[in-house]
Amino acid sequence: MSRQQEQLFSASLMQSIKSRFHYVDHDVDGRARLFFDNAGGSFRLKSALDAFAGIDALPDCPERIHERALFLQDIQTRGEADIRHILNAQAGSVYLSLTASAAMFEMVRAVMENVPGSNAVTTILEHPSSFDAMKLYCERTGRELRVAPSNAETGGVDVDAIISLIDDDTALLSVMYASNISGAKLDIASIAKRARERRPDLFIIVDAVQHAPHAVIDLQKTPVDGINFAPYKFFGCRGAGVTWLSERLAELPHHRLDAKAKGAWELGSPAPAQFAVVSAIVDYVAWIGSQTSDAQDRRELFIRGMKRIEEHERALLALLLDGADGQRGLRAIDGVRVFWDHDDLTRRDLIVGIGFDDLDPTAAVRAYEQRGVIVYERIASSLYSGRMLKSFNLDGAVRISPLHCHDQGDMLRFLAVTEEIATEARRGE
Template sequence: MTAVHGELFPTPLMAQIKSRFHYVDHDMNGRERLFFDNAGGSFRLKAAVEQAGRIDALPDCPERIHELARYLQDVQAKGSQDFRTMLNAQGGSVYASLTASGAMFDMVRAIAENVPGTNMVTTVLEHPSSFDAMSLYAERLGRELRVAPSNPVTGGVDVEAIVGLVDQDTALLSVIYASNISGAKLDIASIVKRAREVKPDLYIVVDAVQHAPHGLIDLEKTPIDGINVAPYKFFGCRGSGMSWLSERASVLPHHKLAGKSRDFWDLGSAAPWQFAVISEITDYVSWLGSQFSGASARRTLFARGIERIELHERALLTRLLHGSDEAPGLRAIEGVQVFLDHDDLSRRDLILAIGIDGLEHAQAVREYEKRGVIVYERVATSLYSKRMLQSFGLEGAIRVSPLHCHSAADIDRFLRITGEMAAQVAAGLIRAD
């Protein structure tokens, strides 16, 4: 039953979790609010923000020989190892960039320009950074871009739809780990295994930006060639993208200083705070894992922490959909639609797409804000939403994305507010703009 419906954190632990993050229950002005837009940028760990400022305040360059320079070298080395711990990655290269989107363009370019083939494969649900990178280099190199369609029932992309597009002439496969509209998780393990059965040396890159804070990534089980993570969506800070490349991908020709090693990807002076933030994220998730495990290995603790986050978030998702004695769930609220509502919650991250009858999505977002709730409208006029929404046959949706920092009481409050809004629209008390 736990695996199906999840399991909430114990109440004392929930209080500790909230205390480790900024602005979970109030905004910067002290106003009470529910921030349910974590898919656009998650709550920040206090330790990550503090450490970023502390490290970035140092004027020292890590490419020196004095004491603080060597300290910064250690910060970078630890952060690189902690990033590998997050991914369970061995070898390869860690690439710190300004954004995860920029890194995706860099990885796609290096593979597309240097690996032979007549086609490149991706999915309709990709973030623009990966889809547009694939489109750009397919066009520039005269290759066919093959796009796997979405499944409007599950909200994801079927394994068969992707693998069926791969052949011996495929230069690159790029797939997203989870949809940032529906929350549906793609079966990366099966995709990698079956695609490599078609072409054993196929290059594969994965966009894990949306999924990384919600579920375990294990590159030993899903060997790929490139993956990106955005720390600001994973309890960290903006202005940083972290990626990992396999040994063979890391040595493909790419932009770099000529004097650096073949597998080096950073350009310009390193920003050690980026690595320090990764270590703080790893510390936090490992601490969370230690509440449920007596293990000492860092990867084991990290894995346990992410697994418990996933279970808690699944319990929150269950409560959102089914409700409780405190409030009816979204499925039961008259006037509320839950889009892409697949029953297998183990295949979904904590993201919901909903609509309120008679209320345009952007107006609904404004009405929620009046009531102290922050959500986000995904509409077909947005470059970040159009392609995905159209694939689902939707014109728009209200995206609801809590985080594991939220409690059952937070979910109940959101459900009561949603129910009141739907009733007010039906009674004509809220009129369409």
């Protein structure tokens, strides 16, 4: 067994993990399936859906004084505390919106309309919710939008490329934690430190939607002003985006009920059920952490759980790339090209982009589905991926995004299917 394989979850823990999710090995109709499109929306924890259904069924308004209303207030209080556990966030404001994308637009608007400066900086790899928000509000406020280019070898953006665009007149830096195209992680700690060395009062916003399910986030080590994630990509439910805002960002002018505190961003009553979903996510990750730690602190258990998830996923990534037990990995399969491939797996989340020499990405995705495997085509004509792919001089890629509730057998099965597709494509079958 390789050193990487030693980081895999044990067979017994793996079985227990799979049992906690819906539809890991089979689809809703009972057909065997490998779902490798978790970057588009992850497997759902059974406990998260149960928590949502149980709490959302209650007709009570939490802004009351009777017993059930107080119970719902406790759910929200615990959920907010768990959001802070996920991010290691202190002070500031927690904001639940309908989507993480909506919150991103609101954060960008607040800074761009109220903070002086002649320019704003972002990267070419940003999700449209960030890039388009930056473009829109630069146009509305008459600022220059400066865009850091991608690195075609790593699939990310170099720190120097971002910092070189920042000056004394930069109002806002918006940057993603990891690419949902390539899986490349950006060095947020270095970016934040060096950006503030160049402009100490710079506002920094981070899109962590893609990265949050894969590794520890620590705002005490990466002191930014705003960060968001999406529970539905983090083992939870659709219908909410979670955002944390620093005190100075939260108190910038924004849409707000006049009677509420300056730092309040929620309009109307948030759904207590969505807070319950977040707590179910933290419960689950802390349970993984408890398998190897005797810690009692909830944040410490969560950290340990996320680190074990990251280690397991790194081992799965190594299996995808290099194979095992006689099965060739993606790097060695004839007719397959691995994009943005390099050996430092610590700089990559569990996403791989590939191309077939004899098959376009859309046809490849259909070939996978015929064999019970779900992946996703990222193509240059897509509004969600065109800008990023063009920066890499690519017309398209097949995105592979498993999750930690997959095991070695799932990786080997996927590789065998990939080899079959590549062989048939070369033969023209």
